[in-house]
Amino acid sequence: MVSTARYTLGDLAQRLGATLQGGDPKAGIVTLATLNSAGPGELSFFANPRYLRQLQHTSAEAVLVRPEQVGHCPVAALIVDDPYFTFAKASQLFDWRSPVSPGVDSTAVIADSARLASGVEIGPYVVIGENVEIASGVSVGAGTVIGRDCQIGTGCRLEAHVTLYPNVTLGEQVLIHSGAVLGSDGFGFARNQQGWEKICQLGGVVIGDRVEIGAGVTIDRGALDDTRIEAGVKLDNQIQIAHNVIVGRDSAIAGCTAVAGSTKIGERCTIAGMTGITGHLEIADDTHVTAMSLVSKSITRPGAYSSGTGLEPHQQWKRNVVRFRQLDDLARRVRRIEQAVEQISTEGQNNDGR
Numbered sequence: 001m002v003s004t005a006r007y008t009l010g011d012l013a014q015r016l017g018a019t020l021q022g023g024d025p026k027a028g029i030v031t032l033a034t035l036n037s038a039g040p041g042e043l044s045f046f047a048n049p050r051y052l053r054q055l056q057h058t059s060a061e062a063v064l065v066r067p068e069q070v071g072h073c074p075v076a077a078l079i080v081d082d083p084y085f086t087f088a089k090a091s092q093l094f095d096w097r098s099p100v101s102p103g104v105d106s107t108a109v110i111a112d113s114a115r116l117a118s119g120v121e122i123g124p125y126v127v128i129g130e131n132v133e134i135a136s137g138v139s140v141g142a143g144t145v146i147g148r149d150c151q152i153g154t155g156c157r158l159e160a161h162v163t164l165y166p167n168v169t170l171g172e173q174v175l176i177h178s179g180a181v182l183g184s185d186g187f188g189f190a191r192n193q194q195g196w197e198k199i200c201q202l203g204g205v206v207i208g209d210r211v212e213i214g215a216g217v218t219i220d221r222g223a224l225d226d227t228r229i230e231a232g233v234k235l236d237n238q239i240q241i242a243h244n245v246i247v248g249r250d251s252a253i254a255g256c257t258a259v260a261g262s263t264k265i266g267e268r269c270t271i272a273g274m275t276g277i278t279g280h281l282e283i284a285d286d287t288h289v290t291a292m293s294l295v296s297k298s299i300t301r302p303g304a305y306s307s308g309t310g311l312e313p314h315q316q317w318k319r320n321v322v323r324f325r326q327l328d329d330l331a332r333r334v335r336r337i338e339q340a341v342e343q344i345s346t347e348g349q350n351n352d353g354r
Contacts, residue, residue: 006030007093009062012043013078015093016064016086023062023076031094032087035060046073047084064090097157100139111148129166147183153209165221167204171231174207177215182207186220186227186243186261199223201243208232214239214255223261236273248285 010025012018033042035051038060045064046055055063055072062076064083080086104110104122114128117136122128126140129148134140138152141160146152150164153172158164162176165183176182188199203222207213208231217235219227220243228246229235236255241247245259248267253259257271260279265271269283272291277283281295286302289295293307312320 009076009078012062012090012093016078016080016089018064018078018080018086020062021070021077021079022073027061027076029061032091033060035063043078043090045083045087045090047087100137100157105142123160135172141178165205167221168207169204170207171209171211173210174213175211176213177217177237179216180213180218182213182219183221184218186223188223188243188261203227203244205229208249211235217241220245220261230267242279254291 007015007029008025009020009023009027009029012029013020013025028041029043030041033039033044035044035046035054035058038044038058040059041061043062043064044058044060046069052072055069056074058075060075062078063073064078064080064086065073066081066083067079070077070079100119100121102119102121105124105126107124108122108126108128110116110122110128111130111132113130114132114134116122116134119136120134121139123140123142123144125143127145128134129146129150131148132146132150132152134152135154137155139157140146141158141162143161144158144163146164147166147168149167151169153170153174155172156170156174158176159178161178163181165181168183183205185201188201189196190199191197201221201223203224204226205219205221206226206228208229210231211229211233213219213235214237216238219229219241221227222244225244227241227244229241230247230249232250233247234252236253238256239253240258242259242261244262246264247253248265248269250267251265251269251271253271254273256274257277259265259277262279263277263281263283265283266285266287268285269287271277271289272293274292275289275295277295282298283295284299284302287299288304290304290306291308293305295305295307299305
């Protein structure tokens with residue numbers, strides 16, 4: 001969707017802290033686009049050397065570039081130290097989301113004890129439970145359910161069909177996408193000879209400031225203590241966060257990852273897609289885990305870690321699977337050979353000494 005917002009190059013240079021070179025400050029910018037597809041009135045960015053040819057042939061109105069890249073830019077340049085980060089800031093100026101439009105839809109069901117600050121937008125068929133507190137500037141999308149005793153901080157946005165179970169706390173500027181469920185029961189059961197006995201989950205969920213939670217994410221409530229997602233964390237779509245997990249500040253987790261109960265992920269970690277993390281572990285700050293890894297023990301030192309198997313041609317993969325199954329037998333055979341060599345070497349030394 002093309003944004004209706006419109007800025008001049010001069011406006012953007014000021015807002016983004018950029019230096020404009022080679023363009024008309026009054027030229028209008030309507031939206032953002034890739035180097036390859038951008039045309040007049042569109043802003044692009046150059047952050048990856050592999051797209052140098054696209055930069056050299058772009059028809060964009062202007063491009064975000066580093067100072068040393070200006071010579072390759074055939075159009076107006078907005079010069080910045082970090083084009084990709086500045087592109088992120090620019091994208092917020094052209095976001096498709098409408099500003100908060102204060103008001104409560106007539107179909108919303110709101111408990112008498114709920115407290116809504118001024119400037120709140122409540123969409124159609126929203127349900128808000130007892131003792132809920134919603135701060136100013138919050139937008140709640142259609143069909144969202146907010147359970148009792150929830151607290152929602154200033155400037156949060158809940159898209160359509162979000163579910164907050166009771167006792168969920170959101171900090172400020174939290175964005176939750178459609179279908180996310182926060183505060184459902186953790187997977188807690190005790191077993192004896194008669195079967196499974198449910199352990200009621202008595203904790204809550206606490207979400208820090210500036211957290212973004214993707215579509216279809218599930219975050220379980222704590223068994224006794226709260227499950228905590230700290231400030232600045234970014235969660236992709238379809239992630240499972242189990243009870244009593246703690247995700248440290250400014251960490252990012254990619255889609256289809258599952259984190260088992262009571263694991264603590266440090267600050268500034270990146271967890272790539274489809275990673276599985278078992279329970280009761282600790283992961284050090286500044287850890288990067290590559291895609292489709294299985295984390296089954298704590299990580300005590302920062303760095304990059306992998307356990308997935310990379311793609312290879314099918315026939316080669318089949319041969320390697322066979323060899324993998326033979327590893328234990330091969331290891332025993334190698335050990336027997338080593339022992340035989342050691343024995344021969346020892347006998348030879350003894351014979352030389354006679």
